Amino acid sequence: MNLTNVRLILARELRDQLRDRRTLFMIFVLPVLLYPLLGVAYFQMVQFQTQKPMNVLVIGGGELASSPTPLIENDGFSPRLFADGELGAELLKLDLVADLSPSHGATPTLQEQQAEASRLVQLKTYDAAVVFPPDFAKQVEAYRRAILDDAGASGSRRAKRAETPIAEIPRPKIIYTTANERSQIAFARLNMVLDHWTEEVGKKNLIAGGISTQAVHPFEVDSSDLAEKTSLRGANLWSRILPILLLLWAMTGAFYPAVDLCAGEKERGTLETLLSSPAERSEIVVGKLLTVMVFSMLTAALNLISVGTTGTLIFHHLEGVGGPPLLSIVWLAAASIPVSALFSALCIALASFARSTREGQYYLMPLLMISLPLAMMPMSPGVELNLGNSLIPISGIVLLLKTLLEGSYLQALQYLPVVLAVTLAACWLAVRWAVEQFNSESVLFREGERFSVGMWVRQLMRDRRATPSAAQATVCGIVILMVSFIFRSSIAAPDGFNGFARVTVTLQLMSIALPALLMASILTSSPRRTLLLRLPHWPMIPAAAVLAVGLHPFIMAATAGIERLYPISSEMKHLLDGMESMFASANAWYLILALAVVPAICEEIAFRGFILSGFRGMGNNWRAIVLSAVFFGVTHGFLQQSINACLLGIVLGYLAVQSSSLLPGIVFHLLHNTLTVASTWITPAVFDRYPSLGMLMRPVDGNGPAFLWPVYFFGGLISLLVLYWLVRFPQAGNAREARGNALEQTAIAPSPAAVECYVSCGLD
Amino acid sequence: MIHVQGLTKHYADLRRGRFVALDGLSLHALPGQVYGLLGPNGAGKTTALRILSTVLKPSEGTAVVNGYDVVRQPSDVRRQIGFMSANTAIYDRMTAWEMVEYFGRLHGIQPGDLKQRMEALFQRLKMNDIRDVLGAKMSTGMRQKVSIARTIVHDPPVLIFDEATAGLDVLVARALLNTVAELRDQGKCIIFSTHIMREAEKLCDRVAIMHRGQILAEGTVDELRAHYEENDLEEIFFQLISHHDDLLAPVAVQDLV
Structure with a gap:
């Protein structure tokens, strides 16, 4: 530079x-x-900002004006109940009515009063309403008198009285709607006023019973904010x-x-x-x-x-x-x-x-x-x-x-x-x-071009390539994400293993495999090449199997590490624990079929088949592997699982690129999922039954078993040997294919006339 | 000086899908020669010249400019050329002096040498009165002069002009053609694309008539006249284009009967 x-x-x-x-x-x-x-x-705005009064309907609260602790004063709530006195009281404009008579003229029931008040609040005639039950003030007063009587009674009578509680006072009801902001404000103010009033009534009752009002709050807690x-x-x-x-x-x-x-x-x-x-x-x-x-x-x-x-x-x-x-x-x-x-x-x-x-x-x-x-x-x-x-x-x-x-x-x-x-x-x-x-x-040099769906579809059909483009791979990934999201959101949580298995298999087939298969058959001229549907060099299959087993302890350790970095929420943990206990009672073969076989096939078709092939068209295999792995990760349910899947996707992508076949990836994926499912079966009871397991792993509370260092050592050694073999695997076919894909899409090719021209110009 | 062999360029768009903009173009231009590329809009002239100036890469084929390959040695090629087209505008917020100085410095000319060259160039192109005028305030003619100065400030052996007279009035166009002729006389190798036949007749030593990415005819103007037994270059151009289009047109059903 x-x-x-x-x-x-x-x-x-x-x-x-x-x-x-x-x-x-x-x-x-x-x-x-x-x-x-x-x-x-x-x-400026603060100066002009004023609080607006709210209209409140009060039904049956008239008598509360003359109670020993009056709630109502001068057709409004008593100013003493507000922190800012008169100012606060003026912010609640009351419409005091004894009752709301229905059309037939009979005395309305409490339910009818509440229904009518609700209607008026819904119609926004009032911002909120308070409905006091009939004779509410009398019952409050009766309660106080009962306490007074008890206070004057002898000790034995008082003790006997305490065993039979005084009849409960029916509750007044605030009617409001959270659909209306004014109504919410009115509710907050009403709630505060009624709380203060209830507290005052309570204090009066304590005094009537000869108990100090301090009894409710025997002490205060002091605080000191250092900041x-x-x-x-x-x-x-x-x-x-x-x-x-x-x-x-x-x-x-x-x-x-x-x-x-x-x-x-x-x-x-x-x-x-x-x-x-x-x-x-x-x-x-x-x-x-x-x-x-x-x-x-x-x-x-x-x-x-x-x-x-x-x-x-x-x-x-x-x-x-x-x-x-x-x-x-x-x-x-x-x-x-x-x-x-x-x-x-x-x-x-x-x-x-x-x-x-x-x-x-x-x-x-x-x-x-x-x-x-x-x-x-x-x-x-x-x-x-x-x-x-x-x-x-x-x-x-x-x-x-x-x-x-x-x-x-x-x-x-x-x-x-x-x-x-x-x-x-x-x-x-x-x-x-x-x-x-x-x-x-x-x-x-992108030029403005009129876009029409018809033209775009025609172009897709007319210019079909053997493998998809990077844009088509991206669209496939997004479609899978969206369909999976809609599918997961729209179905009810299954309550047993059978339901869970049905949902999992349907999700895999319909949301993951189907979009990739449809796009491969519609958008490409060679779905077989796109989805890497060919037999690999045979040692690739055992190599993939050995790699899956060798890397498993490391993947488990990575999972644990990721969960330490980003701890799983208690709700998710609860959900996962529930699933594990569900798996424990399930038939092992069905479990492996639903969680290992079907995902291994469907996810490999989508992510290492269509999506990886599309991104490989950009001409850089590693970028294609990482991008397909990111899509693979994001499709998984939650963050911790996504990170893990993304790392796994890189290994699977590398296997697909090196083998030019989907089969080794399917074998690796299948074995990895099977081993992960199997690890949930290894409980402390299993260790008791098979003590020799203790040479390989030890039980860890709540997190399945943890492997011991010899497993890591041999697993790592085997994995390194397999990876070394994979790296050195003769990949002339792969390189040719990658270059072919790239050339097909970027259209930069060596010229057949180049040599002639170079010679004539004296260049190498 | 410029050797082009089998140059091909593919593009893709919604309407046409993948299409060939340049279809195996081959040409050879020599020093002291103006090589004219004639063709209607969409013939592939701009694509060819953009490839020669390394702005685009060819899909196939080879182009060697003053001994340097456009794909393998693009930086060396850009040091050998001055490229001016209807699309190569000047900066609105730079004065004429600043603009030419900027490109001179990018070509690696030392400030002392550059100042001398620029003084001479501004004198020669009669640009001293617009030295400190911002690009946004210049007329089309002034802008074109600045563009020429920017193109030749580093004294390149190869010059590429792509529809350089498009949109210019007669006076400015004449001045530009005179400058091109002067440069040719100095021994520069010049490629000049246009769709104005009179310009080609007056200026070009050799011409190639292009259509649909291919060269339909190539030679000196006199050679073309003799070969097609027609004095008017424009008429030759029309005949060639029409004949080529007729050959490519789908055969009508009634012709088969």
């Missing part, structure tokens, strides 16, 4: 962007103005705001320049000028990437400075909050480099795909949809920086920043290398993607 060219491109692009008014507005003007204006707007006395309270607040802002603005700051530098250049016709210059594509990408990074970092920095300054001004009067800690500037500045690099590379890759700036702007939304959940996840309560979370791109760096801003430096330092490694790896992948986009003619 020629660094002079990179520097030249960087300097030009920087100058170009600095001469663009839109960029200047986004980067310099918007952040400086936005937050102070938002602060002013907030203060109030230090700056930690502020740090906690800012640690939730600043990392998200950094991410959002680093992304926004990268996006618009990236669109201008890639899609904009295409639109203006200057990209071809640059491509025909001596600068290499990689130099162009790096030059543009550095430019976008500079603007991404600038945008993030200016926004953070502006929000920090505005926040300091707004929060300075709140004790212990104030502005962001000074040290946060250092952490945010350090984090902005990898964050900006990541988003800049992603934005460049996305923007280079767009034909115009307008089209480019549409791609912001998918980027936001993927990045935002990852950025917001660390803000959920209870989520903290640990090994599992630090392995998640974006989330890891947000958590690290949050931890640093909270002042937990030791914890942050512990996971810093992991977060850094993951972020740099993500950056590297994104940069590679961006360079590839710039090397792809179909991306750089």
